[in-house]
Amino acid sequence: MAAAKNGASSRVDDLKGLPPEELAQRLETSLDKGLSGDEARKRLERYGPNEVLEKEASVWARLLKRFWGPIPWMIEVAALLSALVGKWEDFAIITVLLLVNAGVDFWQESKAISALKVLQQKLARKARVLRDGRWVQIEVRELVPGDVIRLRIGDLVPADAVLADEAYLQVDQSALTGESLPVNKKTGDPLYSGSVIKQGEARAIVVATGPHTYFGRTVALVAKAEREARSHFQQAVVQIGDALIVMTVALVLIILIAGLFRQENLLELLRFALVLTVASIPVALPAVLTVTMAVGALELARRQTIVRRLAAIEELAGVDVLAADKTGTLTQNRMTIERIRPHPPFEAADVIFYALLASREENHDPIEEPIFAEAKRLSLDRRLSACEVTDFVPFDPIHKRTEATAVCNGRRIWVAKGAPQVILGLCEETLGDEEAVNRTLDELAQNGFRVLGVALREEGEKTRFVGLIPLYDPPRPDSAQVIAEARRLGLDVKMITGDHVAIARYIARVLGIGDRILDVRELREAGMKEWQVLAEVLVRDLYAAFKPGASEAEVRRFVRRVVEDLSAIFEKERLGTVHRHESEIVRLVEESDGFAQVFPEDKHFIVEKLQKAGHIVAMTGDGVNDAPALKKADCGIAVEGATDAARAAADLVLLAPGLGVIVRAVELARVIFERMKSYAIYRVTETVRVVLLMWAAITFFNFYPVTPLMIIILALLNDLPILAIAYDNAKVARTPVRWNMHEVLTVAGWLGLAGVLSSFLLFYLTVEVWRLPHDLIQTIFFLKLVVAGHGTIYNTRTYDRWFWSRPYPSAVLFGATFSTRVLGTFIGVYGWFFGHVMTPAGWGWGLGIWAYSLAWFVFNDAVKVSVYRYLERRGLVQPS
Known part of the structure; x- marks a missing residue:
């Protein structure tokens, strides 16, 4: 075969235009x-999987990268200076710090990459393929x-075909x-991997796979990381990091200048300044927060939610408006047939039979599945066995019907099923009162039913109306219950549906959403009317100004011609309409409980208006045309069964x-966000305290x-266990949560000052009162x-509540922080850490410092609660 001869490298363009039978023969x-099945397995072994893997950095390259950059350079210079002045213990421990920092960062990145790979495996796309005749x-x-594959609306073309x-x-x-405009394809035309089917349904023959396709793509982790850098999350990290770097560098420079004035040893002074800078700058902040989100993404996966972009977790935590599709999200997405309405002289079985001929079971279309179930x-x-379908025209959004031509008992018939008004329009003979059919349709629509019409044309006869199939989701x-729960979490759920307003209001009432359902067409029509009035006034005034002597009839003719031309331009260029005042449109959208008669392009409009009102919006979608709205939303959510393009x-x-x-998922996202915020406040507090x-x-x-x-030892003991924050227990916030830099820096600043106060009290007691030796x-x-x-983390994790409030710390967090404090105590008591590193303090001072720190821990918690109470009274933060 051609593909085999060329090592599967035949370009799809080389085979285009061949008749399908000849193409199949060549392949x-x-x-x-x-x-x-056997042949497919052989070819899979020969050509490899149908995927294009982007080149990833090797393990060694990722590891060595940790030793290159401003922070590693500072640590390396500090180690070199320690060696120059003969401080070999310092040199050894600084080197250990460098290795530990690199190792922890490398491990965190590897964990995040592994998590994303697991999630991508869960999102593996499926293809409908003909194997062994099935x-x-x-x-x-x-x-x-x-x-041989089958493609239909919404599919991503899985390979060159x-x-x-x-x-x-x-x-x-x-x-x-x-090219933004869709391309029409006919028999023999090439289909490229990564393209999206916008209309139609057809079979195609795969020509090239994997790296041999014209353009194969998978989600690249590196590209994903670059997208993360543009998120709210990374902006917050940069703001925190910048503030701490500026403060640290400024204070270290003052220390350096003061030491130079005192004529201290330059190398020692420089070494101290470098070490203090390295220990104070939160180099691990981005990595810890990223790992926290990666761990959270795995938790979400266990709850049937796959994260495609890590920063979406932070955005989901801040969502305050959820624009939810009715179908599948609020309803069961399992259509059932109510009582069939046959049109005389047909019976219910006839309606189902002819609808069955215009359906394909292998498509698993949710509209058609109840028809097959009823036929059974x-x-x-x-x-059915007496009929052979000779031609089938699949449904498309323009014609709004499915057609089939069949030969039944030697006689050719044509059948169609689809939107009732479309089907009625095809019928030349209704054999009854068409008004009665329309009344039935109105009655069914008002009660929330979706209706299919069925038509039949037998050879040599007119098209007849067969009947109605009412479907109910x-x-x-x-x-x-879930909507009520969402509202308790501060989520405003707005229903989105393409159904008629009557159906939307019925479902909204049943679910307790509310009855303020906005027909999207009202916005367009109202906007057009107001635009026309405004245009007429402006044109009339301008014409009168430039031609004062014109008659009223002449002015009217000119105004009408200009307005018609402008309307044509708006329609032709698909510019939409100039709405009434933007603020009024935003208000209408914001105050509505749901939207009816919504087309996919309207979803983008709805999201945009809600965002202009200051909301963080999550939007659900499942179709190919939902993709723009999902991209526009702060958090786009593809529901179960969504098309490849939507996913x-x-x-x-x-x-x-x-x-x-x-x-x-929103609840868990808020828990993950609380973990990140508590770590951010903790890290800023410690930097302020030490510097x-x-x-x-x-x-x-x-x-x-x-x-x-x-x-250096403090930095080691602080960095290792704090990764456990990713596994901490946290309270679910009652309202949407967002990064509030004023809150983070204010609370951390006051806690840092409280820590400095406790340190200076200890300084006064040890120097002035007890006059202890300098080294002790x-x-x-x-x-x-x-x-x-590490006691500070227990202050910051409960925000405006006392440290003993629920939820209690996780065993992982408590074990990690307690063990490092005990290890640090042993180092201070015995003065040993891979060699003699400090003057032993003994157990008396060790236990005394524990008691002193616990007392100040309670005081710090009181400071934290007081600061939060003040911020809440000022309206700067929401109560947790």
Whole structure:
């Protein structure tokens, strides 16, 4: 076969235009049976999986990168200076710090990458393929050249292929060509991997897979990381980091200048300044927060929610408006047939039979599935076996119907099913009162039914109306309860549906959403009317100004001509309409409980207006045309069963139906956010505490509270266990949460000052009251910083509540922080850490510092609660 001869490298363009039978012959496949399972396995081994893996940095490259950059350079220079002055213990421990920092950062990145790979595996795309004469679903990566696949609306073309049916397809190739307009495809035309089927349904033969396609793509982790850098999350990290770097560098420079004035040893002074800077700048902040989100993403995956973009977790935590599709999210997305309305002389079985001919079971279309189920119940198999479908025209959004031509008992018939008004329009003979049919349709619509019309044309006769099939998608049993729960969480749930206003209001009432349902058309029509009035006034005034003597009739003719021309331009260019005042449109959208008669392009409009009102919006979607709205939303959510295009555009992909999955995801996202915020406040607090203490003690008292080596050990003990914050228990916030830099810096600043106050009280007691030796005082300060340091995390994790409030710390967090405090205590008590590093303080001072730190821990908690109470009274933060 051609693909085999060329090592599967045949370009799809080389085979385009060939008749389907000849193409199948060249690829050694069958249009009727496809490949056999054995042959497919052989080709998979020969050509490899259908995936294009982007080149990833090697493990060694990622590891060595940790030793290159401003922070590693500072640590390396500090180690070099320690060696130059003969401080070999310092050199060894600084080197250990460098290795630990690199190792922890490397481990964090590897963990995040592994988490994302697991999530991507859960999102493996499926393809409908003909194998051994049966249509089956397989993973896209298992496709091979010669496979016969079926494509329909919303599918991403899984590999380079050639259209094999005499059918019409409209394909979006913008991802490849940049051309925004869809391209029409006919038999023999090429279909490129990554394109999106916009209209139509057809079979195609796979020509090339994996790296041999014209353009194969998978989600690249590196590109994902770059997108993260543009998120709210990274902006917050940069703001925190910048503030701490500026403060640290400024105070360290003051310390350096003060030391130079005192004529201290330049190398020692420089080494101390470098070590203090390295220990104070929160180099681990981005990595810790990223790992926290990666761990959270795995938790979300266990709850049937797949995260495609890590920063979407932070955005989901801040969502205050959820624009939810009615179908599948609020309802069961399981259509059931109510009482069939046959049109005389037809019977209910006739309606189902003719609808069955215009359906395909292998498509698993939710509208058609109840028809097959009803046909089975009515035992129509024998009647169906007497018919052979010779032509089938799939549904498309423009014609709004499915058609089929069949030969039944030797007689040719044509059948159609689809939107009732469209079907009625095709009928030349209704054999009854058409008004009665319309009254039935109105009655069914008002009661929330979706209706299919069925038409029949027998050879040589007129098209006749067969009857109506009412379909009903009942609300999910838990929807009303979940909506009430969402509102308790500060989530405003707005229903989005393409159904008629009457159906939307009925469902909204049943679910307790509210009855303020806005017909999207009202906005357009009202806007057009107001625009026309405004245009008429302006044109009339301008014409009168330039031609004062014109008659009233002449003015009217001119105004009418200009307005008609402008309207034509708006319609032709699809510019929409100039609405009434923007603020009024935003208000209408914001105050509505739901939206009816919504087309996919309207979703983008709704999201935009809600965002202009200052809301963080989550939008659900499932179709290819939902992709722009999913991209526009702060958090795009592809619901269960969404098309490939919708999943690719979304931030989150749901693996289970219903609103409950989304609400659970919001709750968990808020927990993850609380973990990140508590760590951010903790890290800023510790930087303020250490840097201010060192600056004040050295500048004003010419006293070094700790040695450079102690700072290095403190940094080691602080960085290792804090990763456990990703597994902490946290309270679910009652309202949406967002990064509030004023809150983070204010609370951390006051806690840092409280820590400095406790340190200076200890400084006064040890120097002025007890007059202890300098080296012992430094050990005591080391003990104080190591014991009190991780205590701060227990202050920051409960925000405006006392530290003993629920939820209690996780066993992982408590074990990690307690063990490092105990280790630090042993180091201070015995003065040993891979060698003699400080003056032993003994157990008396060790236990005394624990008691002192616990007392100040309670005081710090009182400071924290007081600061939060003040911020809440000022309206600067929301109560938790």
